[in-house]
Amino acid sequence: AQSVSQHNHHVILSEAASLELGCNYSYGGTVNLFWYVQYPGQHLQLLLKYFSGDPLVKGIKGFEAEFIKSKFSFNLRKPSVQWSDTAEYFCAVSLPSGYSTLTFGKGTMLLVSP
């Protein structure tokens, strides 16, 4: 079975700092990769996804992620964070043949101070 590991449970940054959240997965075959975000009091929302093709994926709100197959990683990045990026971020994987069911990491809580 596949699993997802997120390196940091809590990250605190100042506005305009750069962000990188780590995500590694364990599965030997092809996977689909996702980053979801949960803003305070809101639903889980999809930030970006990777199925195939260009390993550098751009999502909403200036976020991007890079799939590095050799490292089983899918790290999330943003060059300059804003206070409104304060949220919990979840990395997730699914199998292309797995009826879209998601396996999530434990999440990273990002706090951006103004």
Add this chain to the structure above:
Amino acid sequence: DAGVTQSPTHLIKTRGQQVTLRCSPKSGHDTVSWYQQALGQGPQFIFQYYEEEERQRGNFPDRFSGHQFPNYSSELNVNALLLGDSALYLCASSSGSYNEQFFGPGTRLTVL
């Protein structure tokens, strides 16, 4: 266009009781998945319904059961509640082969 809706928002039960949670998928979606999110954890897959059948199941005991109706809405039932069942229960809907799931706001279940 309404997104995924869930009811109730909050629920308090005692050990041994049974509970039913409800979900209406996003318009045009035919697949409903349920997830359990314990405090400080990521969501864990419970099961998925498609064409009124349970299509896939995660590592949850038989106390967790579900149903999907002809209008694609779904219920999650949990019998013989345990304290450890306290969690946020998320419903997600999807359609097609691109694996994007849309999540509802969740039902917060507290078992005392």
